Amino acid sequence: MAIVLTHRVDEPAVVELRRLTRESGRRVVLVTDQLREPELMAVLECGVRTIVWRAEATQSRLIGAVRSAARGDSKLPPDLLGQLIAHVGRSQRTAPHSPSTAPPVGLAPREIDVLRLVADGLDTHQIAEKLAYSERTIKNVLYGVMSRLQLRNRAHAVAYALREGYI
Secondary structure (H helix, E strand, C coil): CEEEEEEECCHHHHHHHHHHHHHCCCCEEEEEEECCHHHHHHHHHHCCCEEEEHHHCCHHHHHHHHHHHHHCCCECCHHHHHHHHHHHHHHHHHCCCCCCCCCCCCCCHHHHHHHHHHHCCCCHHHHHHHHCCCHHHHHHHHHHHHHHCCCCCHHHHHHHHHHCCCC
């Protein structure tokens, strides 16, 4: 668990957030003064799921934020949640998907487990052993995710899962 306190989220802050969440696998609580939409998207892409405004960072709010992050829950200030919803709405309106080609929403628990292990650097054989599936099943799960979501490779699938908050 890490708490990052910053006046504003600039490139060095994003690099540090990425390092904390990806390299060490820590859950991060971000406490900041300001966060515009592009910075919000960068922070969320880093894997940060809990944000507290510095002006509202009372002892009880910080404790609640840390507990929330420790459980793996997301906790955003209402105005940031509004920004995120507006961003998703704009993205969906501008996405070049027809109803027949739009990918279905969501990943199955088995798909999430497989992608989490891919993100941890395990190969197909190791994943199969760890989950007690055959290697063929693991390959089918990965192929199914990549085909359904139109992802190019395993790295792209892991990036998708990270961005969407599955892992």
